[in-house]
Amino acid sequence: MDALELVLFPLRAYLITCFGDIPAMSLLMKMKGHNGKRPCRMCMIEAVPGPDSRTHYVPLDRSSHPNIADSTKTTIYDPHNLPMRTEEQFMAQATEVESQHTKAAAERLSKQYGVKGTPILSKLGSLSFPKSVPYDFMHQIFENLLPNLVAHWTADFKGLDDGEEEYELANTVWQAVGLETEKAGDTIPSAYGGRVPNIQQHKSEMNAERWSFWALYIAPVVLRRRFQKPKYYQHFVKLVKLLNVCLQYEISKKEIDELERGFEEWVKEYEK
Template sequence: MQKFSLHAYAILVFGDMPAIAKLMRMKGVNSIHPCCACNITAIFNHDLLAGGKKTYYTPLWRPAAAGECYNPSSLPLRTHDEFVRQATQVSEALNATVKKEQAKQFGINGLPILSSLSSLSFPSSFPHDFMHILENIIPMLVNLWTGSFKGLDDGKEDYLLASSVWSAIRAACTKSSQTTPSSFGCQVPNIDTECHFFKAETWLLFATILGPVLLQGRFKKKVYYDHFVLFVKLINKCMQFHLTTEEIDSIEQGFILWVEKYEWYIKFAFLVSIVAENI
């Protein structure tokens, strides 16, 4: 019987966003440098907005006092060498005070044990979690449309849905469960009173199957519906079993366009009021 050496190499690490942050020893989403892929700097919100919670946001557009705006096609990406160097610097800090300050500056708490594996590259071996795109972005849009997003109204825009319209939509969501085949996914409960039952699968079903029908003609301006449909098309593309290089490029450009339009519509009025105090 002939023997041979079998070598296995870990090249990708999967998990939800909090788990990946722990594995990479990142500070996480609510920090000054929250992104594991790039060095974008977050802006601190005003305590009175967001119900008194101190939260950081990472918009592309920001007032001049907050520094330069970010080009989504050319973000300041992290590299493996930079990441390891910064993580090592934090781990070997002279004292706890210096370590805390450097961790805050880099968004890294220390050198992860997985960095000892030469087959892994930080951060490219740690792809983003698709589940949280569904569980974060879609509920955020719903909150915006219903005027319940951290005290932010529609400002100079007009994307809020009338209460009677939203009431009809949530009733239709509940009723749809009676005629939707189980092979399509789980039941969609009342999106208003039973939103705590929603999970990634529920939000996916709402966004890709129910939303495009129930939201059509509901907004006062069609641009908001078109913006939502663009997001749905991108979700559907991401769920394909096979993607060509051209399709991957179109997904990237599609998300860039979607975020730019989102920031244009929302205008981030709440950011303007906090720059003087928090930057």
């Protein structure tokens, strides 16, 4: 009802976008998901198996991977020119998978495309797949990237070590970081957010809000001079600067271009 005119009127609502964590959105879009051979819902980048052969990864540079080195597959993806999915392509692949006469044939195509079928919400004209289902910032950064980055630093990422690099923090160093993180709450006003616990002892208590506050305001201080080489700290600070721009109330066109270049460079450095 119109509160001013006191008359009834038809209110029409249109669903124009969908948000959620990656597994939930994979179900909504009828896709294989983040551990598939084509895990990204926005592009057709091909994943490569990790050391355990059960987990797939999507590095830009896979030129030294044994599955790629001696094949005709793409060895290095350009982050500025990824093979993006289109709605026409997405729906055609979904239809092709569903039109297979055997379950085995459908499964083979599904693995190749990363698409298992036609999403029921594709019937809505207000939605466009995959553009209407973007990755949301909270899950992508604060529930995924930051915890995984810390897992790398603390030798807790799926059995991987630091290889030829030296980015892992000694246990005593990480314990000190945890204690300083907890102690920081004594001098930070509660108006800034909830108190961040000892990240070393109570990592399971870290939610998106705490990861955000820790990364943006506490970590740049407690991680300073903690790594064996300054480049790892500098790499993290670059990420923090990018995140701060992302969280501004307003972002200019120039800043969007800078963010795009910044994240591209950050990922390339991350893979080195």
